[in-house]
Amino acid sequence: MQEALGRVFTDIDFASYQRFFKDIQRFFAGLGYQEDKMVSRLFGEHRMLFHDPVYERHIDIFFDQLHFSHTLPLAGRLEAEGLTLPLAELFLEKAQIVQINEKDVVDTVMLLREHPVGEGDDETINARIITRLTSTDWGLWRTVTGNLALLRERLPRYAQLTDEDRGVVAERIDHLQRRIDDAPKTTRWKIRSAIGERVKWYEDVEDLAGR
Template sequence: MRSTAGGGGVSGILSGVVEEARRVVEEAERAGVGLRLLGGVAVRLRAGERLHPAFRREYADLDFIAPRGSSAEVQRFFGEQGYVPQVRFNTLYGKERLLFFDEGNGRQVDVLVGDFRMCHRIPLGERLQKEPLTIPLAELLLTKLQIVELNEKDVRDALALLHAHEVGEGDGDRVNAARVAGLCAADWGLWRTFTANLGSLGGHLGRYGLSPEDEERVRGRIGALQERVEREPKPLAWRLRARIGDRKRWYELPEEVAGGP
């Protein structure tokens, strides 16, 4: 169904959130605006018919990411699609993030501009356009597990993603473990948060009523990611930190040893 725009006319916005997400990305592509979907709707769209019933949930909002420097084009595009801009927010923060509202369906649209930045930064660069609808599965999983304190939606989406997709060394319909490991090796904070959250996922599996076979499949993929991240070469400072344990924080190491993140 089409929704009614705030001005009383009929916009092109679809009431179904997953259908609308696909429509927006496809329309943006035709308009030359390189939007890609992220968040729970991206997990749902990529899983398709493979989404296990235990991981289904309601999706209230839409989340996208656009190339760096495309703020003006994104604002023009969403205005043409019938979305209402959050003018003050967009004026203040529009170079990095934009907000719009679908008044007919009561949905907010959040658009990041450039890299993904929340608890940790996840660079995308040219990989933003690697997949046709969403960001690549490796980065999609990282966006879910980079959160310092996971909520139920993040756990459910991360498990849904690992249930529906194999772990391998490439992209497409697989979670690219090499990409995950490389990004974690480049950012100690991301590594620490991601590995802690990945390790905790197995403890949540029993809450979803999965078959033993399904649980084993997900545990195997969690283990494959853990092993790949673990064997990725780490900077010297990481090895030093492993020796001293948690008695010193990263920022307490000498500058020439710490070097970041």
């Protein structure tokens, strides 16, 4: 499906815990990657960026949280999946982008096509993790639900998808939207909801890989 949708990968993202910061720093330096010192000074021990001078790849490493338009906590979640982030966090990494671009839309469509929405983490997009976060953070809820609607709207554009593909993705979008809608919201969420879009609900993000 990646080839059919024209998705080409040019960088790699990793996540870890702050206690491994120095070990990871030494590891990538030993492989010949060049650390972006400006990024390290800017984010401290929350994020590092490495550049591969030979193949022009970028390695972005996040510690304890993913911090983009919204902040996604990772405490206790990295152990849920051996080789990658849990699928719920992979979904949220894309769905929390306020100005989502075409490649991130394609990534999210592929994720929803290949994995069901359910209760656990085993090859499943864990709806409990997603609803837990969107029920306490109105800003994240606003962005995620807006992007779900956008995904639903754009599905017919992709001629590479079969009718079955589109049907599966649409059903999973609708299922996840229902789960988010039905989850009880916190008092904090309700107070922020009353303010709505009169106050900015996200942070601007710089594309550091293009540095």
